[in-house]
Every structure is written in C-alpha cells, then in structure tokens.
Amino acid sequence: MKYSALKGVHDIYPPDIYIWQKVESAAEEVFSAYGFHELRVPIIESTDIFVRSIGETTDIVEKEMYTFPDKADRSITLRPEGTAPVVRSYVENHFYNLPSPQKFYYSGPMFRYERPQKGRFRQFYQIGAEAFGASEPKLDAEILSMLKLFFERLDITGLTFEVNSIGCEKCRPDYKKALSDFFSKKTSELCPDCKRRHINNPLRILDCKVDSCIELRKGAPQVTDYLCTECREHFNGLLSFLKLLNITHKINPNMVRGLDYYTRTTFEVTSEHLGAQKAVAAGGRYDRLVEEFGGPPTPAIGFAIGMERLITMIKDRNKKEIEQAPKAFLATIGSRADIEGLSIAEKLRADGIQVELGYGNASLKSQLRRADKLGANYVFIIGDDELKSGIIKWKNLKDSSQGEIGIKEVSGFQGFYNQQK
Ligand code: ATP
Ligand code: MG
Numbered sequence: 001m002k003y004s005a006l007k008g009v010h011d012i013y014p015p016d017i018y019i020w021q022k023v024e025s026a027a028e029e030v031f032s033a034y035g036f037h038e039l040r041v042p043i044i045e046s047t048d049i050f051v052r053s054i055g056e057t058t059d060i061v062e063k064e065m066y067t068f069p070d071k072a073d074r075s076i077t078l079r080p081e082g083t084a085p086v087v088r089s090y091v092e093n094h095f096y097n098l099p100s101p102q103k104f105y106y107s108g109p110m111f112r113y114e115r116p117q118k119g120r121f122r123q124f125y126q127i128g129a130e131a132f133g134a135s136e137p138k139l140d141a142e143i144l145s146m147l148k149l150f151f152e153r154l155d156i157t158g159l160t161f162e163v164n165s166i167g168c169e170k171c172r173p174d175y176k177k178a179l180s181d182f183f184s185k186k187t188s189e190l191c192p193d194c195k196r197r198h199i200n201n202p203l204r205i206l207d208c209k210v211d212s213c214i215e216l217r218k219g220a221p222q223v224t225d226y227l228c229t230e231c232r233e234h235f236n237g238l239l240s241f242l243k244l245l246n247i248t249h250k251i252n253p254n255m256v257r258g259l260d261y262y263t264r265t266t267f268e269v270t271s272e273h274l275g276a277q278k279a280v281a282a283g284g285r286y287d288r289l290v291e292e293f294g295g296p297p298t299p300a301i302g303f304a305i306g307m308e309r310l311i312t313m314i315k316d317r318n319k320k321e322i323e324q325a326p327k328a329f330l331a332t333i334g335s336r337a338d339i340e341g342l343s344i345a346e347k348l349r350a351d352g353i354q355v356e357l358g359y360g361n362a363s364l365k366s367q368l369r370r371a372d373k374l375g376a377n378y379v380f381i382i383g384d385d386e387l388k389s390g391i392i393k394w395k396n397l398k399d400s401s402q403g404e405i406g407i408k409e410v411s412g413f414q415g416f417y418n419q420q421k
Helices: 016-033 047-054 059-064 083-092 137-153 172-184 192-200 202-207 211-216 229-244 307-317 335-350 364-374 384-389 407-412 414-418
Strands: 044-046 066-069 075-078 102-111 123-132 159-165 249-251 263-271 279-285 300-306 328-332 355-357 378-382 391-396 402-406
Touching (some): 016 102, 016 123, 016 137, 016 307, 044 083, 047 059, 047 075, 047 083, 083 102, 083 123, 083 300, 123 137, 123 307, 137 159, 137 229, 137 263, 137 279, 137 300, 159 229, 172 192, 172 202, 192 202, 229 249, 229 263, 279 307, 328 335, 328 364, 335 355, 335 378, 335 407, 355 364, 378 384, 402 407
Parallel strands (some): 328 355
Antiparallel strands (some): 044 075, 102 123, 123 300, 159 263, 279 300, 378 391
C-alpha cells in the first residue's frame, strides 16, 4: 500500500522549512514593532461565520469551502481565511473593552477547494494582521508601511502596491447600480457565473478570472468616480499619507477583492516575479464587520500574505540562503570515544551550538564524508589516542585549517564564536 498526500496539499521540509522560519520570525519582529500581538484562532469554525462575513455570492463561499457536518450534525468549515475567525474572537473575548486600536497577527494554514496549480493550493499558509478601532487613513498607511518594511526585511524587490477605495454602504449601492446597468447590455456574453453575479452581486464581475469577462469589463464605470464625500476624503487622506511615507503605489479602480466585507480601502501587493498568481499579499478595511458579529461599531483593517508565493520568490532568488548546516561534527572511533563524544556534544548543544555525531560504528572516512555532506563547519576527531592524551584534533572543513584543542576546552572553542552564523 502506498500513500500520498491529498491533491493540492504539501509537506514542508528542509531545506525550505528554514525559509519558512525566517519569514515567520521577520513577521513577528516587524509586526511587533507596530504593536501587533499574536492571536491563535482555531482552524475549524461554525460555517455561518464565513458565509455571513465573506458573503454568500463570493467564490470562496460558493465553491471553495471545506464544509462538513461533525458528529453532532453541526456544520463546520475549515477556515478559508483568517479575518472572520479573528473578528469572531475579538467580539467573543470583548477585546473592544481594551484601549483602541487593538492589533493582532496570526499565521497558519487556510483551506480552499480550488484547482491546484502554481501558486494555488488547497491547504496553503497565510500570515495576516488585523487592527481594530481606528477609522482614520493614517492607520491604513501604517499597515501598508508595515507590509513594505516586512518585504524589505526579506530583501524582496519587484513589488507593486495597488490601492483602491470601494466606498461604503452609503455610496456603494449607486456604484452597484451603475455597474449593473453597464453589464445589462452584455449579459448574454457573460460567463455563467457572471450572469448570476449580475443579478446577485455585480461587483463580483470585476473579480472574475475568465478572459471574455475581463474583456467585457473594459470601459465599465469606476468605483472611485462614485465615492461619497467622506469616502473620497478618506481615500485622498490615504494617498497623501502614502506619499508622505514614500510608498510607491498604483491606483487600481478595478480591484474590488473577492470578499464582501470590505469597505473603503482595498489593496494588493503583486510581484513581477510570480506569473499568473501574482498577488503575494492582499487586504482592506472592513468597518462594519465587528458590528455584524454582534460587537460595538468598530472600524478595522487587515491583510494576509500568501506564504507559498512569498517562499517561491525567496527560493528563486537565492538557493544558498536556505542552507542550515551544523557547526560541529564529532567523529568518534571506538565505544569509549563514542561516550565521550556524546557528552561533549550535549555540553555544546546546551550552549546553543548545533552538533552532529557519528552513528553505527561508521569508519572515520565515512563519518568525514557525512560531515562534509551536512556542510559542517568543524570536525573534531576523537579516538583512543585522544582520550589518552586529552587532546583532540579539529579541522575546519570550509578553509581546511586545522589544529588541536584540550578535550575539556571544546566548549570554549573560538571557531564557534568567530564565524558568522
Ligand atoms: P486570488 O485572486 O489569487 O485567488 P484571493 O483574492 O482569493 O487571491 P485572498 O483571499 O485575498 O486571495 O488571500 C490573500 C493571499 O493569500 C493571496 O494574495 C495569495 O497570495 C494567497 N492565496 C489565496 N488563495 C491561495 C491558494 N489557494 N493557494 C496559495 N495561496 C493563496
Ligand atoms: Mg481566490
């Protein structure tokens, strides 16, 4: 019997895992500087939570959710995104009683039943952040600035920040009407999904990925022409903060995003290195969602970064940085040396030095070969003679220098501390 992982899901293992860890710690570092705290929310939630927030007529809810009854016949969904669970948690735990704004970040797997392809999986990972309790565009600009700093920290280049405002419950109905009128002359040419969208939620037509629909929306009315005074001021405010913070950006009036809960600011970060699935991060404001979840009126904004797409960009750029080699390899000959080697290794490990040992009575030659394969910096060789004299030989595998050191002094070995990690 042979088993394999399900379609569209994947294992993450060395050496890639080191990039994942690097990205996760960069996020933690940068987001903490902006006052975000980690929040861990469950992977499963009540189905309603996603249907109500993301919207019944969105692709995610219509086609992509992993929804199933549990043993007590409750409808459960594997989270397709992180914002709805975070908002649920914000309301349930009364975080709105804490001083505003409250800011949280999360990371972990999301699940969407999509057609697997490059940059698109059924279980994929996101790192996201959500800030609650401030409506001014200064916060929107800070969020974008935080994302920019995060990508800079990872030396990612070739990104475009696209921004838009999709208005509020006051002005959006006018825009929806204008869109609906625009497409009513073309309904017969729309794809079957968009025919439905035209009736239920015309905004979603702008998010359709079918080529003929992309063609048909040329010349469609633009949301930025329909904003009410408050939304226009908010958007102008954002644009001037972005200028102040030197965040180069492009206004994309067609970017409505695939989730219904957004209000005003929406944004996407796209990469010239990614091909068809080029969005590496996306987000927006959702000023009504907390209230819809039963909390007090609380404006909020957030985003999510697609981990797989980000990791691909880092991997394509530089394969070298994903190495993670041990600092020391202790090659031992004979059972007494084996025991001594183990106790030296344990001391070094307690000092945080990564150490590998020989196993299975391997010959010195094969141990050295393994040390080389692992990319170890130093090899220490311990045999009967060394145990007798108390002096062991070391060799630097990178520059071939060598020397001797007292068996008791290994933990103070300068080589571990001189070299860069
Ligand atoms: P797309 O237009 O690519 O389908 P989306 O609008 O559905 O993206 P969001 O829900 O905004 O995506 O998720 C934020 C980010 O998560 C995306 O920009 C992308 O990087 C990543 N992402 C979304 N769906 C997937 C997936 N199925 N596999 C891998 N990454 C994904
Ligand atoms: Mg999608």
